[in-house]
Amino acid sequence: MARSQIETDVLVIGGGSTGAGVAWDAALRGLHVTLVDRGDLATGTTGRFHGLLHSGGRYVVKDPSSARECASENLILRRVAADCIEDTGGMFVTTPIDDPGYADRFVAGCGAADIPVEEIAVGAALGREPRLNPRISRAFLVPDASIDAWKTVWACVRGATARGAHVLPYHTVVSLTMKADAVTGACLLDARTGDEVMVEARCTVNAAGAWSRKVAELAGCEVGVVPGKGIMVAMNHRVVNTVVNRCNMPGDGDIIVPIRTVSVIGTTDVPVSDPDNIDPTREEIAEMMEAGEALVPGFSHGRALRVWAGARPLFPKSASGQVSDTRDVTRSHSVLDHEALDGVGNFLTITGGKFTTFRLMAKDAVDLAGRKLAHPKECTTASEPLPDSESRRYYWIGARQEEMEHDAPDDPLICECELVSRTDLQAAMARRPNWQLDDLRRALRIGMGPCQGGFCAFRVAATLHQDGQYDRLAANHALRAFVEERWKGVKLISWGDQLRQTRLDEWIFQGVLDLEHLPE
Amino acid sequence: MVVIGAGLAGLTAGIRLAQEGLDVAMFATGHGALPLAPAVVDVLGYVPHRVQNPWVELPAFVAKRSQHPYARLSMGALAASVDWFKDIAAPLGYAGSLERNQLLPTALGGLRPTVLVPETMVAGELSGGGDVLIVGISGYRDFYPSLVAQNLSASSPAADCRITARAVEVALAGDPRDLRPQLLSRRLEEPQVRADLARSIRAELRAETAVGLPAVLGLERSHEVWSDLEQWIGRPVFEIPTIPPSLPGQRLQALLIQVFRRFGGRLQIGNAVVAGHGGDGHLESVTVAQASREVSVSAGHFVLATGGVGTAGIVVDRAGTPREAVLGLPVSFGGLSGEVGREYFGTHPLDRMGVAVDARLRPTGGESGHLFANLHAAGATLAGAEPWKEKSGDGISLATGFAAAAAILEDRA
Numbered sequence: 001m002a003r004s005q006i007e008t009d010v011l012v013i014g015g016g017s018t019g020a021g022v023a024w025d026a027a028l029r030g031l032h033v034t035l036v037d038r039g040d041l042a043t044g045t046t047g048r049f050h051g052l053l054h055s056g057g058r059y060v061v062k063d064p065s066s067a068r069e070c071a072s073e074n075l076i077l078r079r080v081a082a083d084c085i086e087d088t089g090g091m092f093v094t095t096p097i098d099d100p101g102y103a104d105r106f107v108a109g110c111g112a113a114d115i116p117v118e119e120i121a122v123g124a125a126l127g128r129e130p131r132l133n134p135r136i137s138r139a140f141l142v143p144d145a146s147i148d149a150w151k152t153v154w155a156c157v158r159g160a161t162a163r164g165a166h167v168l169p170y171h172t173v174v175s176l177t178m179k180a181d182a183v184t185g186a187c188l189l190d191a192r193t194g195d196e197v198m199v200e201a202r203c204t205v206n207a208a209g210a211w212s213r214k215v216a217e218l219a220g221c222e223v224g225v226v227p228g229k230g231i232m233v234a235m236n237h238r239v240v241n242t243v244v245n246r247c248n249m250p251g252d253g254d255i256i257v258p259i260r261t262v263s264v265i266g267t268t269d270v271p272v273s274d275p276d277n278i279d280p281t282r283e284e285i286a287e288m289m290e291a292g293e294a295l296v297p298g299f300s301h302g303r304a305l306r307v308w309a310g311a312r313p314l315f316p317k318s319a320s321g322q323v324s325d326t327r328d329v330t331r332s333h334s335v336l337d338h339e340a341l342d343g344v345g346n347f348l349t350i351t352g353g354k355f356t357t358f359r360l361m362a363k364d365a366v367d368l369a370g371r372k373l374a375h376p377k378e379c380t381t382a383s384e385p386l387p388d389s390e391s392r393r394y395y396w397i398g399a400r401q402e403e404m405e406h407d408a409p410d411d412p413l414i415c416e417c418e419l420v421s422r423t424d425l426q427a428a429m430a431r432r433p434n435w436q437l438d439d440l441r442r443a444l445r446i447g448m449g450p451c452q453g454g455f456c457a458f459r460v461a462a463t464l465h466q467d468g469q470y471d472r473l474a475a476n477h478a479l480r481a482f483v484e485e486r487w488k489g490v491k492l493i494s495w496g497d498q499l500r501q502t503r504l505d506e507w508i509f510q511g512v513l514d515l516e517h518l519p520e
Numbered sequence: 521m522v523v524i525g526a527g528l529a530g531l532t533a534g535i536r537l538a539q540e541g542l543d544v545a546m547f548a549t550g551h552g553a554l555p556l557a558p559a560v561v562d563v564l565g566y567v568p569h570r571v572q573n574p575w576v577e578l579p580a581f582v583a584k585r586s587q588h589p590y591a592r593l594s595m596g597a598l599a600a601s602v603d604w605f606k607d608i609a610a611p612l613g614y615a616g617s618l619e620r621n622q623l624l625p626t627a628l629g630g631l632r633p634t635v636l637v638p639e640t641m642v643a644g645e646l647s648g649g650g651d652v653l654i655v656g657i658s659g660y661r662d663f664y665p666s667l668v669a670q671n672l673s674a675s676s677p678a679a680d681c682r683i684t685a686r687a688v689e690v691a692l693a694g695d696p697r698d699l700r701p702q703l704l705s706r707r708l709e710e711p712q713v714r715a716d717l718a719r720s721i722r723a724e725l726r727a728e729t730a731v732g733l734p735a736v737l738g739l740e741r742s743h744e745v746w747s748d749l750e751q752w753i754g755r756p757v758f759e760i761p762t763i764p765p766s767l768p769g770q771r772l773q774a775l776l777i778q779v780f781r782r783f784g785g786r787l788q789i790g791n792a793v794v795a796g797h798g799g800d801g802h803l804e805s806v807t808v809a810q811a812s813r814e815v816s817v818s819a820g821h822f823v824l825a826t827g828g829v830g831t832a833g834i835v836v837d838r839a840g841t842p843r844e845a846v847l848g849l850p851v852s853f854g855g856l857s858g859e860v861g862r863e864y865f866g867t868h869p870l871d872r873m874g875v876a877v878d879a880r881l882r883p884t885g886g887e888s889g890h891l892f893a894n895l896h897a898a899g900a901t902l903a904g905a906e907p908w909k910e911k912s913g914d915g916i917s918l919a920t921g922f923a924a925a926a927a928i929l930e931d932r933a
Contacts, residue, residue, distance in 0.1 A: 289838060300838055412661045422661075458627075458763055462664035472670040476628070480865075487864035494870075495836045503830035507556055508763055510908040516865050517570075518630045519674040 002195040006166060008034040010369055011186060011201035013173055013215050016046035017149065017355050019207035020156035021362030021381070022369075027163040028384060029370065029377035034166040034199055035157065036188055040439045041169050042153040044275075045209050046355065047442065048310030049149065050232060050266045051259040052243060053077060054356040055090050055142040057117065058250055060109025061102070066332050067113040070356045074143060076382045077359065083389040084151040086396060088258055090144020090243035091125060093136040095294050098248040103138045106247055110142065117142050129240050131296045144243035146259045148395070149355065150442050155386040162387070169439075171197060176204065176218040182345030183219050203369045206349040210275035210311040216349055221342040223349050227275040227311035230267035231284045233493065236303040236450045239263045239296050246295065253291025260397065261417065261449045262305060265292045275311035285492055303497035305452055306489040315352035333361045335368055346372060414463060415456035417449025422463060429469055437461060437478040438485060447486065454505040457482045458513060476518045483509050521545070521928070522806055522819040524793045524846055525833065527552035528914060529899025530825035531776040532601070532921030535608060538783035540929060545817060546785060547808050549792040551773065552831050553900075558735075558761035559768035561605065561636035561918060563598075563618060564590075565911025570633055574915075575599075575619045587852070587872070587904035589916045592879055593923050598915070601922035605636060608779055612771060613639025613743070623647040625654075625732060627663060627762035629671025629685070633911060638768060640737055640746045643730045644758030646672070649681030653728040654760075655721055658691040659699040662762045663734035665689060686728065690720040705736045705767050708745050718752035725755065735759035735768050742771055796822070796847040796895075803892040806846075821894045821928045824849075824883070825921060828874055828900035836873075844875055844901070849883045849891065852876040852903040867909065874903035880927040881920060894931070896924035 010026050012019045015037030023035040037043070056070035078085060094103050110117035118141045125139035126132055157167050171188040178184065183204045188197040206223070208215045216223040238258040246254035252268045265288050272278055285307055292299030315334045333353030338344040350365035363379045370376060385392070400419040404411070411421035428443045429435060437460065440446060446460055447453030457479060465475035483505075494502050509515045523534040526548035538544045564574040564581060571577045575595070582591045590598070599618055606614050614636045616622060621633035622645040631646060646652075652672070656665035665687035672685035692699075692707060693716045707713045721731060731749075737759055738745035750757045761768055777787060794814065795807040805818040826833030826846055834851060836842045842854030853872040861868035875883045875897050882890035883897050898920035900913060907913035 286838070412659065414661065455763055459661055462628075462667050463661075465667045465670075466664050472667065472674065475667055476671070479628075484864045491861070495838050495840065499829050499836050500832060503828070504556070506908055507553065507830065511913070512558055512626065512761060512763055512766075513628050514626050514630050514632050514911075515628070517566075517632075518628060519671055519676070 002193070003198065004195065005198045005200070006034055007200045008032050008166065009202050009373060009375075010034070011199050011204045012036070012207055013186070013205065014044070014207035014209055014211070015041035015153070015167070015169060016044045016207070016209050017042070017153055017358035018209060018350055018353065018361050018365075019205075020153040020160075021358045022205055022207055022350070022365050023160040023165050023167070024156035024386070025362045025366040025379055025381045026369065027160040027165050028380050029366065029375065031373070031375060032164055033160055034168065034201065035160065036168045036171045036173065036186075038172045038191065039170060040436070040442060041157060041167070042150050042442065044211065045310050045312060046149045046153060048232070048308055049355050050255065050257050050264055051146050051149065052255065052257050052356070053085055053145040053147040054354070055144045056113055056115045057090065057092055057106070057110060057142040057144065058245060058255075060113050060115065061105050062250055064109060064113055067109065067115065069332060069360060070354075071113050071115045073357045073360050074145075077147070077356070078145070079392065080381065080383070080385045081147070081152055081155065081389050082392045082394050083386070084148045084155060085394050086146045086259070087394045088144065088146050088242050090142045090245065091129065092140045092142060092245045092247040093125065093132065093295070094138040094247045095133050096135050097294055098246055100137060102249065103140070103247050107140065115142060129242055129244065131239050131298070132244065133295060133297055138247065140247065144245070146243060146257050147355070148259070152386070154443070155388055158387045168197065173215060173218065178219065178344075181343055183347040201346075203346045203348075203372050205365055205369060206347070207365070209313040209351065212313060212349050212351050216338070219338065219344050219347050221338045221344055221347065221349070223336060223351060224316065225351050226314045226316065227272050227278070228314045229270045229272045229278045229309050229311055231280040231288065231307060231309045232264050232266040233285060233288050233307045234262045234264050234305045235299070236262060236305050239299060239302060244295050253288045256292065256295055260445065265299070269312075272311065278309040278311050280307050280309045280492060282492060301496065303501065304493040305450065305498065307493050308489055313351050313353075333357060333364070335364045337368060348372075414459045415444070415446045415449070417451050417456070418445040420444045420446050420456070425460065425463060426467065429464070437482050441482075447482070452490070452501070452505075453482060453486055454501070454508055458508070473520070480515055483515065521821050521823070522547070522817055523823045523825060524548075524806065525552065525825035525827060525899070525901075526777070526787060526789060527554055527825060527827055527831065527899060527917065528776075529901075529917035529921035530823065531780055532605070532918055533823045533825060533898055533925040534785050535776065535780045535783060536604070536922055536925035537928060538780060538785040544785045545819070546780070546787045547791045547793050548787070548789045549832070551789065552827060554773040555769045556764040556766055557769045557914070558766060559638060559772040560624065560632075560634040560641065560761075561602075561614075561616070561914040562633070562911040563602075563635040563915030565621065565633040566909065568909070571621055573619050574621060574635060585904065587876065589877075589902045589905055589920050590912070591904070592877055592881055593919055597923050597926065598919045601919045602636065604922060605918055609638075609772065609775060611743075612775055613642070615639070615642055623677050625668060625672055625760050627668065627734070627760055629668035629675070631675050631677060635915065638772070640735070640742055640759045640768065641761075642758065643756035644732055644760065646683050647677045647681070649677060649683050650730060651684045651728050652730045652732050653721070653725060654685055654687045654732045655724070656687065656689040657699065657704065657734065657736070658689055660701070660704055660734060660736070662701060663760070668732070668760065686726075688724045690717065690724065692717060701736050701765055701767060702739070705739050708736060709738045709741045711748070714745055714748055715752060718749050721753050725753070728755070730756040730758060732758050732760050735761045735766065737767070739767055739770060740774075742767075793846050798892055801891070801893050803895045821931070822896070823924050823928070824875070824895065824897040824901055825899045826901050830900070833901045834873060842873055847895075849875050850885055867906065871906045871908065872904050875901050876903045881924045882927075896927055898924040
């Protein structure tokens with residue numbers, strides 16, 4: 001077991017959008033940053049959210065300050081993270097089961113929050129989205145969009161590493177080192193090698209989201225974050241090309257987001273005690289299918305590709321205690337200065353919030369860290385574009401196809417659903433240290449399209465073996481682990497056409513490849 | 521006669537009946553699972569240990585599974601179906617015996633136990649060990665020889681046997697870009713192309729006694745492609761089936777359809793049977809959906825061979841309610857609540873879902889006897905098997921298709 005040491009200005013615990021945003025912001029201000037996560041980056045809440053860049057419209061009545069935050073961050077992210085965003089636009093529609101009086105309050109609320117809103121005729125709405133419920137009575141356009149979580153996180157991380165940051169995925173924080181009532185760093189364990197890494201940090205930022213309570217406890221601090229479980233179901237194609245919301249007080253399953261080649265419906269909101277124990281239930285899935293029908297009749301007859309759950313980090317600003325319906329908790333974020341709250345120096349927690357406001361959350365956290373470090377540089381993330389977003393061109397769904405036709409028409413395709421070529425695979429491996437097959441899935445979207453890896457998982461594992469990245473046992477294991485992991489997202493939605501797809505995959509993995517019986 | 525479904529079970533029943541001079545009309549929605557499958561006939565592979573001799577293991581296997589399709593057949597009927605298949609599929613050179621599972625390499629380099637193997641794969645039988653060269657073709661991305669070779673070398677077919685496997689990659693003459701299997705297969709049907717391939721392989725050969733290639737050795741002229749390669753390389757050559765589309769599967773399907781038609785059978789692919797009509801325990805007719813209308817087809821006997829969930833012979837709605845898609849027959853082992861396997865490689869009770877049949881392969885209504893005296897069912901539509909765990913799917917299709925036809929022939933005698 002090897003032991004190494006790192007000296008850094010800012011240690012960031014948690015590699016989701018908040019942590020990655022903090023790393024980017026701090027690095028831009030000239031601070032040396034070390035970012036750690038117990039798993040791959042963006043595998044916590046960030047990797048499991050709806051993919052929605054909020055216009056803020058959802059919150060204009062219920063939580064106006066959150067609505068204003070979303071509105072201004074929406075504009076900023078469109079400026080600095082365009083490559084991660086598909087400008088789908090958004091629609092709020094009044095369905096027969098919605099409160100007809102809400103629409104006017106919605107419009108007034110948008111006005112108050114400076115959110116551009118345009119009412120369009122129902123006919124125009126249906127012309128734009130033919131699968132919408134024809135019985136809607138009103139429709140409004142707002143600047144919602146869909147945003148790619150992994151692209152965003154990895155862009156922040158690339159930007160930070162280019163400025164000297166250390167990024168350590170698959171490193172668990174075993175303990176926080178303390179000296180004279182202050183956090184001085186952490187002891188990390190490399191989960192893959194068993195090696196120890198001692199980090200000495202002048203300031204430590206707890207950006208562990210739904211897990212921030214556990215991290216804070218390592219310094220004897222209390223963070224009353226309440227994990228709120230929400231499930232999502234991805235359907236096998238884009239039933240709508242616009243983000244579609246119910247025009248009603250926020251509820252469950254009232255948004256459908258088109259994201260890349262699929263559409264995602266969500267979500268629910270149930271308080272849980274353990275953010276690692278959040279399996280979807282059949283009842284919740286049935287609820288989402290029914291909810292989809294309200295917006296898009298026939299929705300539930302489509303092929304459901306995958307179901308998953310995420311745990312939101314909800315931080316109730318009021319007194320601690322039991323929270324029954326976490327949807328009543330404010331969506332704005334909180335920066336907790338543990339020196340002031342708990343007498344523990346050089347330690348702060350940034351919690352609550354949502355993906356849309358991650359940049360603002362990061363700014364607030366780094367502002368405080370900067371003060372603690374007597375490092376008075378201003379935040380520039382509102383104007384500095386992320387790597388690859390310099391052209392300010394939005395991502396569009398044909399981008400990959402266009403790229404391939406232009407640059408590499410002969411590059412063999414490893415994944416046909418998501419147009420991932422052999423060169424892409426090799427480039428991704430070169431970029432990322434100590435990756436797993438699942439990491440590549442997140443980086444390249446292999447197995448996230450309509451076939452969910454039925455064909456490409458074999459090609460990927462075997463290509464990596466052929467190129468010397470995996471030995472025989474690692475390749476065998478990777479493929480088995482891939483199908484086992486994927487089964488978790490599929491077993492509860494094995495009905496209709498997805499059951500047929502599951503059977504096709506069994507033909508491949510168990511019939512042709514006989515993955516179960518490989519030599520040790 | 522009406523046969524619903526043109527997969528292995530349907531074609532087996534249809535050919536068997538047409539052979540006896542009966543007038544058989546076959547309707548199928550699509551091409552079914554044959555074009556996806558490796559086109560070997562697995563009878564019984566795992567129980568859960570790997571089976572060496574299916575003939576010896578089957579009685580004990582069936583004794584513990586009274587609901588299994590094999591429990592509806594006599595061992596004699598199973599043996600007869602295997603012999604019959606070898607005869608019918610002789611142009612593809614199928615060989616094998618119920619008393620011995622052959623061990624063939626998979627596209628990952630594992631070993632699969634199977635009974636009947638076409639000529640293009642027979643030389644890959646490795647239960648006695650072997651020293652083989654595994655050849656990949658540049659630009660063809662569905663086959664990876666080094667992983668195959670390494671896993672084969674680590675496999676132990678038996679205690680005192682070893683497999684030594686080495687991998688090479690060769691390029692086809694010309695421009696090997698992104699080679700799709702059908703294209704690759706067609707190119708190999710050109711003598712010059714396969715002569716060049718053979719030469720490249722010969723140059724790589726050392727002491728190996730056989731050469732393994734991905735299963736792309738032609739579609740319509742696989743015999744010539746394979747035998748030319750053997751001759752010019754100077755070693756036995758075997759194909760290794762890989763992910764779909766499967767050329768061996770397409771060859772088998774094409775052959776069976778050809779044989780069926782040669783015996784006078786009429787096949788319409790793309791015309792789904794959507795309903796059946798009958799009463800008093802007798803099925804009178806079925807409704808077939810053709811391009812612009814529905815047609816009623818009457819027959820003396822009917823065989824339902826629509827396959828399981830994979831080919832939408834059995835469908836399950838969102839509430840978890842299963843339905844036999846054509847005739848609405850009762851489905852056994854259905855229902856989603858709590859029956860989904862927790863682990864991917866564990867047991868999946870839902871795999872047994874299907875139509876229960878009596879000893880004459882007639883669908884039953886639970887406790888009562890058959891629903892229709894003149895309706896038989898065969899293949900993956902049947903309840904009670906876990907074909908992936910057992911590696912038994914093809915054997916079930918073949919044996920029950922054959923037995924359904926036999927039952928009909930007996931009825932008529």
